[in-house]
Amino acid sequence: MADRFSTHHLELGDSVVIKRYASWNRGEPHREWTALTLLAEHAPGLAPTPVEAALDGDPPVITMSRLPGHVLRGTHATDEQIGALAAALNRLHRIPAAVVRTLQPAPWGPAVAVDKVRTWADKQPDLGDDPLVRRAYQAGVSWLSSTAPDELTVNPFPPVIGLADGNHANYLWDDHERRIRLVDWEDSGRNDRAFELGEVTEHISRLDGSLDAEELLAHLDLAPQEARRVHDFRRLIALMWFLQLGPDGPATPHNPAGTLERQARSVLRLFG
Structure with missing residues (x-):
């Protein structure tokens, strides 16, 4: 769900979160996926773990672990x-x-x-x-x-x-x-x-x-x-x-x- 101020819609599963972007003109999906991937390598456990992504979809989608x-x-x-x-x-x-x-x-x-x-x-x-x-x-x-x-x-x-x-x-x-x-x-x-x-x-x-x-x-x-x-x-x-x-x-x-x-x-x- 998202309100009128959100830049994304979230679906909360038991173990994952699916994030669908409502806007992506600043490259938000690519920024988030890059950060999550880097953090999984250099600071594991500090942020959600990236699972899969469709960064160039319409809308872009990222699946990550649920914390x-x-x-x-x-x-x-x-x-x-x-x-x-x-x-x-x-x-x-x-x-x-x-x-x-x-x-x-x-x-x-x-x-x-x-x-x-x-x-x-x-x-x-x-x-x-x-x-x-x-x-x-x-x-x-x-x-x-x-x-x-x-x-x-x-x-x-x-x-x-x-x-x-x-x-x-x-x-x-x-x-x-x-x-x-x-x-x-x-x-x-x-x-x-x-x-x-x-x-x-x-x-x-x-x-x-x-x-x-x-x-x-x-x-x-x-x-x-x-x-x-x-x-x-x-x-x-x-x-x-x-x-x-x-x-x-x-x-x-x-x-x-x-x-x-x-x-x-x-x-x-x-x-x-």
């Missing part, structure tokens, strides 16, 4: 779950860079994100008259006009394979094995690790439940310079969502009342 568990989105992540998520991300990001470089760049990454956020800010979206919201907007616009965002587009660290989507619905907690697995690889590709961590910690889905970002980052093996880049990417991603939460913004219909104000507080905390 047990429930998504982190909509839950209050425990210390154990946060530690398990960190372990999963560390394992993913330790796949050798030589392997990662064989992948296409992810369609959602630093340069695209910086350009998108600046474009949204330039539109001067209607965010209402709340003083808290206005302070967050000014803090974000001031930062965007500096050179800091441009510096994020040059990565001094080895690339990683990433989901390029921080939605907490992509992280599956297995109660039996006490571990996290990752699903939905249709936008995956070669990416910047700091950007990927910014996505995980600041995706708007974090407001649907809770996941302690500082605790998660404390579990990760980050060099000081990389930690600073993560912080700036958190600013960028938080600001991106904030700018889309005005009365007529594209993110508003999917989020409950009060989300703009909550996001404004997040922006001010990151820029404080």
Whole structure:
């Protein structure tokens, strides 16, 4: 089944999932199959196992193993779950860079994100008259006009394979094995690790439940310079969502009342 926001239809069997794509203009089926195949070799058990595919069908179809568990989105992540998520991300990001470089760049990454956020800010979206919201907007616009965002587009660290989507619905907690697995690889590709961590910690889905970002980052093996880049990417991603939460913004219909104000507080905390 799929809703009007989905990019695919899923059929859930006892041991497999059949995924039929509703759109594939960004090469989503090929990206997902490539990622699942690579992960089965270099990090088995971290993601669904690929079974078979008709990548050039109409629609394209992938069959993969069905994983047990429930998504982190909509839950209050425990210390154990946060530690398990960190372990999963560390394992993913330790796949050798030589392997990662064989992948296409992810369609959602630093340069695209910086350009998108600046474009949204330039539109001067209607965010209402709340003083808290206005302070967050000014803090974000001031930062965007500096050179800091441009510096994020040059990565001094080895690339990683990433989901390029921080939605907490992509992280599956297995109660039996006490571990996290990752699903939905249709936008995956070669990416910047700091950007990927910014996505995980600041995706708007974090407001649907809770996941302690500082605790998660404390579990990760980050060099000081990389930690600073993560912080700036958190600013960028938080600001991106904030700018889309005005009365007529594209993110508003999917989020409950009060989300703009909550996001404004997040922006001010990151820029404080």
